[in-house]
Amino acid sequence: MRLADFILRNTEPILEQWEAFAASLLPAARNMDSVTLRDDAQQILHAIAHDLTMPQTREEQHQKSLGRAPKVNGAPETAAQTHAVLRARSGFNINQLAAEYRALRASVLRLWIDNGVPAASDLEDMIRFNEAIDQALAESVSFFSAQVDQSHNLLLGMLGHDMRSPLQTIQMTASYLAALNAGDAVTDAAARLIRSGARMQTLLDDLCDFNRTKLGLGINIAPRDVDLAEVLADVVDQLRAANPGRQIDLEISGDLQGSWDGPRLQQLLSNLVLNAINYGAQDTPVRVVANGSDTEVCLEVRNAGPAIDEQMLERIFDPLQRGPSQTVINDARAGLGLGLYIASEVAKAHQGAISVRSDATETIFGVQLPRRT
Known part of the structure; x- marks a missing residue:
């Protein structure tokens, strides 16, 4: 049986193995139900099966092996890309994401071979299948990394915003103490607080500016x-x-x-x-x-x-x-x-x-x- 036909006829057994492996990826999967463990796995499988049936030139094959499958302008996200975003939001790490694809590759090929020893003519199917898995993994890793970067940048933005108020309070209190003239010890301590506060403010400003550039907002100026x-x-x-x-x-x-x-x-x-x-x-x-x-x-x-x-x-x-x-x-x-x-x-x-x-x-x-x- 050709591999594409096998995947379509045996989607459920493959998904059961996908789900069982995904459930072992702790702690992220601890409270996930069957639907969220599988999320876009069925769509990924069907996309791979469809890819196996499509004609492909040698150049297209080479590009796909490098994770550079041609993109259709205006096309929605692929199932692999959506899967990556959902996994990132669920707390999976990138090693766990890659492990899902390794397990999928192994389970599909094992089930296919158990169904009957592939003929020599099926070797091309196996090569095409591995290329399709690699392409899906490349799409997932790219979107996963982008999602993680966005989350980090949003965290930095919130951190920078929330730190401003307590820092301003420290600086104002230090300035008040310095103005009291309550003795050299208090004045010196207040001066150290003022200098440290100014240094913290500089670091915080740099952090917030860096965060703006990473979010694509650039440095804000008012000429x-x-x-x-x-x-x-x-x-x-x-x-x-x-x-x-x-x-x-x-x-x-x-x-x-x-x-x-x-x-x-x-x-x-x-x-x-x-x-x-x-x-x-x-x-x-x-x-x-x-x-x-x-x-x-x-x-x-x-x-x-x-x-x-x-x-x-x-x-x-x-x-x-x-x-x-x-x-x-x-x-x-x-x-x-x-x-x-x-x-x-x-x-x-x-x-x-x-x-x-x-x-x-x-x-x-x-x-x-x-x-x-």
């Missing part, structure tokens, strides 16, 4: 006419106060008037300067250089220190990237590895560009900003 010289001077003063042991120089030339989101550009510059402080040589100044031309303003943050290798340069603006641990001057302040990523997203939101170059003499981060966003 208005500003003098970038004033914006840069303000953030450099703040960074000098927060890092009294480091020299930060600001050099400005040309016209720095334009339409930008001032607070966002302060965030961009702060992230670049803090990166220079944490990874650059401690005994040399960090230089912030701004130059205005007819159509744009160029910012540079320069620091001496070890050269960044080419492999690191290629992914330095990727999220969750940090330099080698031995080059971090202040690891406690090195952050989540989001600072440079957020800086690049802020530049993109202003229709600008960010770049980096590094050698044994100096590392330079450059930002080009058009005057009108």
Whole structure:
């Protein structure tokens, strides 16, 4: 009997084995009934059986073996894709999802062989069946991963939102204690709370911005006419106060008037300067250089220190990237590895560009900003 016919005639026994195996995938399956254990299994089987009956070129066969079956524009989700989403929402992990397909492959082939030894002419059916299983698995894994990523991003968004209120309370209380003048011990403790609160706020802002980009929302900006010289001077003063042991120089030339989101550009510059402080040589100044031309303003943050290798340069603006641990001057302040990523997203939101170059003499981060966003 051809394999496609066997699957259609023996769907129920195959589903019984599917259900029995799915029920063993604990703890996710502990409270699932027969319907949810099977969910789209029947549709997956029927899709595989249908695929076995369709003509297929060698190229199509090769692409399918790689999990790249042709997609029909406007077609609904496949059963394998829907199955993946339901499994992700039910608490299955990706290893359990893949195990279901391994078990399905084994049970179908075992039942088919038990029904009668396949003839040599059935070898093509077996190859096609394995390719169809691999394609279904590829579709499931892709949708499962997307569902998990979306859940993680939503969790980060809710976490960031819910943490803002208690953090603001801590900061306000610390400021109140500092204003009491209740003695040096209380004042010093309040100052430590204020600094720690500001650091937590920075980390939280980076986390929330990262979450927005992962959800496809991008960095939100509100451009208005500003003098970038004033914006840069303000953030450099703040960074000098927060890092009294480091020299930060600001050099400005040309016209720095334009339409930008001032607070966002302060965030961009702060992230670049803090990166220079944490990874650059401690005994040399960090230089912030701004130059205005007819159509744009160029910012540079320069620091001496070890050269960044080419492999690191290629992914330095990727999220969750940090330099080698031995080059971090202040690891406690090195952050989540989001600072440079957020800086690049802020530049993109202003229709600008960010770049980096590094050698044994100096590392330079450059930002080009058009005057009108």
